[in-house]
Amino acid sequence: MRKRRRKKRRSNKKFIRISQIMIGIILVVGIIIAFNQYRINKDKIVYSNDVANGQSSDSDNKSNEVTAAEDNKGVPVLCFHSISDDPKAKSSIVIPKDKFKQDLQAVKDYGYTTLTIAQLNDYLFNNKPIPKKSVVISFDDGYKDNYTNAFPILKELNMNATIFVISSYLDGQVYMTPDEVKELSNYGIDIESHTFDHKQLSTLSYDEQYKELKDSKDSLEKLIGKPVTAIAYPEGKYNDDTKKAVVEAGYSMGFTIERGYADKDDSRVLLNRICIDYTYKPSDIKKVLENLRK
Ligand SMILES: [Zn+2]
Incomplete structure (x- = not known):
């Protein structure tokens, strides 16, 4: 048991x-x-x-955008001229190719988005949002080297740009050919006006100014088959007649070379720009983009 x-x-x-x-x-x-x-x-x-x-999600994108009503800091519109390694070209407005690439690489590295001229117009006058870090890259005169030297770099870095062309100067020697201008436009580079004959507008009568402005707009529009809406004044010179003639000729934006950001308090025919010469280092580009000092 x-x-x-x-x-x-x-x-x-x-x-x-x-x-x-x-x-x-x-x-x-x-x-x-x-x-x-x-x-x-x-x-x-x-x-x-x-x-x-x-x-990134939509809310992330929105927090990186700004309208002119929310913040009127404005947009830096950089102004370049010739991009060339030619040793004979000894002007401060001629920037060697490598240096120009460093300048644009700095713009990219600092996180800036390059706007088209239409995006700038919409931001300034239609209260459309743009990325907080926005910039416009512009060139005056329409030099041949804008096509041969600057264009490949813009393509490589995938950047928008605007070229203000003197419409009667398209000789294919110092300046671009009409075909090159057309090719740039077809690619997406904004082609805008730098007058018909590069005359200092402030020295002309109202009628003469109007003709310079209208003739260049008409001939460029015929060439590229797109509206030309902006003008950069030769040597930045203008007077009261210029302001009226620009609007009468049908432009919606006029650019000076007065140093500052383009903001909505500027008159739409007196928008500031910042001219960049060969003395600028990439660190100077950053200062100019963020607080304008150099
Ligand atoms: Zn010029």
Whole structure:
């Protein structure tokens, strides 16, 4: 009897121990399954936000944008001229190719977006948002080297730019050919006016100014098949007649070379720009983009 009872007690103990092991296994398996499920769900959430794809969400984009009504800091409109390694070209407005590339690379590295002329117009006068760090790259005169030297760099860095062309100067020697201007326009570079004959507008009568402005607008529009909406005044010179003639000739924006950002408090025919010469270092470009000092 005693033997049998002892046997029964032993088998009870065995049963309890097996049960404990079974419960332990079930618990461990359960925890593993639950943890895996959590990881899958976590991945799903990450994926649905597109962060896993390296894309930012809409709310991120919006926080990086600004309208002129929210902040009228304005947009730096950089003004370049000739981009050339020609040793005979010894003017401060001639920038060697490598240096120009460093300047544009600095613009990119500092996180700036290059705007088209239409985007600048919409920001200034239609309260459309632009990225907080925005800049316009512009060139005056329409030199041949804008096509041969600047264009490949703009393409490589995927940047927008505007070239203010003197419409009667398209000789293919010092300046671009009409075909080159057309090719740039077709690519997406904005072709705008720098008058018909590069005369200092402030020395002309109203009628003469109007003719300089209108003739260049008409001939450039005929060449590129797109509206020409902006003008840069030769040597930045203008007077009260210029302001009227620009509007009468059908332009919506006029650019000076008065140093400052283009903001909505400027008259639309007196927009500031910042001329960049060969003395600028990439660190100077940063200063100019962020607070204008050099
Ligand atoms: Zn000029």
